[in-house]
Amino acid sequence: MMKKAESHQLYLYLAWIVSIVATLGSLYFSEIQGFIPCELCWYQRILMYPLVLFLGISTFQNDITIKKYVLPMAVIGWFISLFHYFEQKIPGFAKIKPCAGEVPCNGEYINWLGFITIPFLALAAFSFIIILMFFLPSAKNKRTNKS
Structure with missing residues (x-):
């Protein structure tokens, strides 16, 4: 059975792997596939x-x-990511915030299985990271457990 400290490190490690895969995926799409990121894609990358x-x-x-x-x-x-995905998949939603960049935010470079787009992949990555962070105790709980 895993100790608490080991499980905490596992959650950190898994979140780190998810962030690496998401970063490498976005670099693959832009640098190898030649997909130009839109404005909302840049915000997602910045985060x-x-x-x-x-x-x-x-x-x-x-x-x-x-x-x-x-x-x-x-x-x-x-x-x-959710807003960006809605712009792509919900008709009329893109008119709420028109993209200011060269590439329209409602454009879909990929559309695997009819619903998996680049913003969907980012949404999944952020979701996994959020879930893994919720498994970690807060720093306040860590101090309480030591005393």
Whole structure:
């Protein structure tokens, strides 16, 4: 059976792996496939890319206090991804906030199985990270457990 500290490190490690896969996936789509990111894609990248560094360091330090920094970034990224996905999949939703960039935010470079698009992949990654962060105890609980 796993000790609590080992399970906490496992959650950090899994969240770090998810952030790495999401970052490499976005770089693959833009740098190898040549897909130009839209404005909302950039916002999602701005929130995902630092998570690789934050979660990587905290994984090797076994520092669960990173939760207070990762969780807000992941939740904001989740909402941006959800909004972006709605722009792609709900007719008329794109008119709420027209994209200012060269690439329209309601465009779909990929559409696997009729529902998996790039914002959906980002939404899934942010969701996994959020769930894994909720498995970590808060720093307040960590101090209470030590005394």
